[in-house]
Amino acid sequence: MILTNIDSIPGSTIVQHFGLVQGSTIRAKHFGRDFAAGLKNIVGGELKGYTELLQESRAEATQRMVAQATELGANAIINVRFTTSSVAQGASEILAYGTAVLVQN
Amino acid sequence: MADFLIFGLQLGLPILLIAAGWYVGSQTEKKHYASIKERERRFLHKPALTSKQWDSSMMVRESTMAVGSVVVSIDHFKRFVSVFTMLFGGEIHSYASLIDRARREALLRMKESQPDADSYVNTRLVTSSISNASGRDAIGTVEVLAYATALKFAGPSVASE
Numbered sequence: 365m366i367l368t369n370i371d372s373i374p375g376s377t378i379v380q381h382f383g384l385v386q387g388s389t390i391r392a393k394h395f396g397r398d399f400a401a402g403l404k405n406i407v408g409g410e411l412k413g414y415t416e417l418l419q420e421s422r423a424e425a426t427q428r429m430v431a432q433a434t435e436l437g438a439n440a441i442i443n444v445r446f447t448t449s450s451v452a453q454g455a456s457e458i459l460a461y462g463t464a465v466l467v468q469n
Numbered sequence: 470m471a472d473f474l475i476f477g478l479q480l481g482l483p484i485l486l487i488a489a490g491w492y493v494g495s496q497t498e499k500k501h502y503a504s505i506k507e508r509e510r511r512f513l514h515k516p517a518l519t520s521k522q523w524d525s526s527m528m529v530r531e532s533t534m535a536v537g538s539v540v541v542s543i544d545h546f547k548r549f550v551s552v553f554t555m556l557f558g559g560e561i562h563s564y565a566s567l568i569d570r571a572r573r574e575a576l577l578r579m580k581e582s583q584p585d586a587d588s589y590v591n592t593r594l595v596t597s598s599i600s601n602a603s604g605r606d607a608i609g610t611v612e613v614l615a616y617a618t619a620l621k622f623a624g625p626s627v628a629s630e
Contacts, residue, residue, distance in 0.1 A: 368618040
């Protein structure tokens, strides 16, 4: 599966469009990490626990999007976008979406 | 005497936290900026482009997504300073440097996720607040995400007619 966030797969021709595919996940921060982050808040800077948490969630969302595209018979997703929105206190939704396509070299 | 102790503790603890925030925070910031500048120099010849076009004289061999993200939070000292700025309005410089660091770090991580790429096109930056409290208790915690399409060139393309 090739992913790009531009309108094409360079070097390949798009032969079929399958429309929008998406994957999302809603994650809550867990207590241990929240506590460590609370301490880290005093001195500021990067909160590594949260960075990892969001990276994992984004990978999960991407994977779900890819699974949806595979089911449709696509071999690439173009115009991939990521969004994050806070749905509740301490929980955020991560969404990945794009257009599933079939490409040929 | 006990009253005095409690008063001292009530006043002393926030001051201690603010002082710790200022000292450790500014040290980390200095170190972080040094690391950012060093790594940016390494990627100087591979800029991240926001446009969707790339060097048309090159043939693309491979294209993949490059993603980099970072979560940062403001320290207690900067938060304390910002409270005063918010009284009078105006630019909050203490927050600006933090977000600047985060953005540059996210961009660098994006490039480092695909270090062999020759070009990064259609770069997008997204900032989202992930504080779990709102209002007075909200400590500025933001996530900065950078993503782009990383291209690897196969070499000069056949001369276009």
